[in-house]
Amino acid sequence: QVQLVQSGAEVKKPGASVKVSCKASGYTFTSYDINWVRQATGQGLEWMGWMNPNSGNTGYAQKFQGRVTITRNTSISTAYMELSSLRSEDTAVYYCARRGLLTGDLDYWGQGTLVTVSS
Amino acid sequence: QAGLTQPPSVSKGLRQTATLTCTGNSNIVGNQGAAWLQQHQGHPPKLLSYRNNNRPSGISERFSASRSGNTASLTITGLQPEDEADYYCSAWDSSLSAWVFGGGTKLTVL
Secondary structure, three states: OOEEEEOOOEEEOOOOOEEEEEEEEOOOHHHOOEEEEEEOOOOOOEEEEEEOOOOOOEEEOHHHOOOEEEEEEHHHOEEEEEEOOOOHHHOEEEEEEEEOOOOOOEEEEOOOEEEEEOO | OOOEEOOOEEEEOOOOOEEEEEEOOOOOHHHHOOEEEEEOOOOOOEEEEOOOOOOOOOOOOOEEEEEEOOEEEEEEOOOOHHHOEEEEEEEEEOOOOEEEEEOOEEEEEO
């Protein structure tokens, strides 16, 4: 079965960077785009960017341009999202989500990773 | 940062029918429809309906999606306590090259 398993919670200081991983299993990793979405406590979903694991091509939301980098390691079927210059407003749960081939919708989601930014 | 508009809350009684709405512009909802996600407190979102209104495997027939013009709807029949959750609509905005989400609707089952 399709699974996306993310790395554990992180606590970071303002100005630092965080790198969250998303390990895929149950399907061919390189055949499906991976997206990253975040959710602040009590708030809605906010899309951050996508990556094609086959080509490495990426696209980022304008809000995060210059601060977010999505990469992958195909040998271990893992995608990464790195967010730099962290501020308190970046405290949120970060999700990876697979984009389905047929419909193009975000069909499977990771369990989420809580990133807390605090001095 | 909601690109799509959803009512913040809907309350319905047990075994009743709830209809949740999602409104966007013609380039988004009007063109491709909207997918629907269900999120229980403390859990990741779960896809309930594709943008083409079909359900993924394993999703109950009590959930059905439709679209009329620039408004997408999710109808939930025979409401159960476990249907109490937040519901989000989502679509791809080609003008932004970005996924956009509604602000979410909190469904309360009375």
